[in-house]
Amino acid sequence: MYTFSNKLKTVSIALMIIGALGVVYGFMTSHKSFEEVETILAEEASHHGGGHGEEAAHGTSHDTHAAEAAHGEGHGDSAESHVDEHTKHVEHVRHQIANRPWSAVYVAAFFFFMIALGVLAFYAIQFAAQAGWSPVLFRIMEAITAYVLPGALIVLGIAVASGTIGHYNIFVWMDPEVVEHDKLIQGKSGWLNLGGFIIRGLIFIAGWSLYRHFARKFSLAQDNADVNDNRNFKKSFRIAAGFLVFYIYTESMMSWDWIMSVDPHWFSTLFGWYVFASMFVSGITVIALITMYLKSKDLLPFVNDSHLHDLAKFMFAISIFWTYLWFSQFMLIWYSNIPEEVTYFVTRFADYKLPFLGMVVMNFVFPLLVLMNSDYKRIPWFVVMAGIVILCGHYIDVFNMIMPATVGDRWFIGIPELSAIMFFAGLFIFIVFTALTKAPLLAKGNPFIKESEHFHY
């Protein structure tokens, strides 16, 4: 049995406390008065200096216009006076600044939740495929999936709170005033309404958690069963196959609801796959990282180089799969150049150039070059380094999916973002490692466990 070391427990609790303080600080500093925002904007304009000032101001108002259009707030009359324009702009920026801590918390919450959900899918695939190499890692996967239920409830909770106690800080379609003036959202309101959003979310979470509950139960029961009694394994196999069908539908719908709807005018038909690739590769990376951590403490004598090698192969392969989907989505929209669609990438290229292109380097170029060589996939520090870069890259991926719609060009990875990451990292570590202590680290009853222990490449 694994015992949650005091050092790690302290680290996780410290992360949660510091993170929570930072999140509170982020919320407290995000409410600016009209005059304060005006001063900020004036300062920004003057920073550009003399001749550039006007140009910059012009550029910003253009951006705002585009962003406003994307938000569905409507253009209003073209004969609008300058004063109105100015007031509107300042109000808009004020709203964006207020959105930032909400979005920061939401991005971090979703990122850690998606790791757990990705691992749950990976775990189910191992059972459905009756994989022989991986059973020695099952307890680690089961521990990570313990975060699915709390993580998903938190994400749904933040989303709903932003539309009830908040001021529609993440999802503009939750604002009845916006919907009133927006034909496109009105047309989608059969799907995009708060009641449906909550019910769907709860159904998704219930399905995932039910599978997780029974898979874990059967896995533990199989440990205590007779050597010739594989009934629990067979049950687990059956529910895994059923879960995967449920998962691929609900994961897709979850990604429309929880992510894509932040830009309610925009849609992409492969968005579900794209989010899936992101969560899958992050999940596999976390399995590899926790495995290496436990291995370094000599707790996993049955895990050998070849298991690490296979996990690193998956990290490499799914990174490429992610790039394939990212590029497929981008290229078709770029090529067809339809205004409703291309605005998504226009805002990202205009205001998010560094994170948007940086993420492609971190999620594709780096793992491609680092993990291509077969021998490097067996060197723990190499895989750890690649894994950390992949995880940062996929955090930025989620960041790029949410932030442009909520905070526009007012983004920065500062105290609100970093403390939200720290808070959820702490919570994730706490829940996952607590779950690890609940069962032996080797699923000794699994019928493939001998094959897995002797697995070699």
Add this chain to the structure above:
Amino acid sequence: MEASKVIHAIYTDDDVLMSAVKRVKAEKHHIEEVYTPFPVHGLDKAMGLEPTRIAIASFIYGCIGLTVAITMMNFIMIEDWPQNIGGKPSFSYIENMPAFVPIMFELTVFFAAHLMVITFYLRSRMWPFKKAENPDPRTTDDHFLMEIAVHGNEKELESLLKETGAVELNFVDKEAH
């Protein structure tokens, strides 16, 4: 190579073959070659063969394919016959690059895959009209054959191989080639 005498030991199971190879290596006999109907996992390591360098070759071929694709698309679409497709005039390679990525990818894979297969065949000394080196046609079906050089130690080898589970032993005078 001068004419030499070899022994052909025939096995009917890959696991038996694997342990036999390990045993023969441990007794410091030289295994010339092993013929199997399918790739046996770990056999190369057991025989002490050098690791393959095909991965490096494949990487180089991929780079060649990528270069060919870039040069080709640059010539066709930018230099030789620029067109305005979908409001995107082809005046600069870098600005039109997303459209060329599928071609760059496909040619990288095409070059890497085809040249790698050809390299593998040549390195395995296989080309059209080549006479098969395979000494026993049964090794293409369900038998495994280990070929060991004999240097006046027939008796010793014979008993060793019998012990390792060989179902058949043949002494052969190998022609020089």
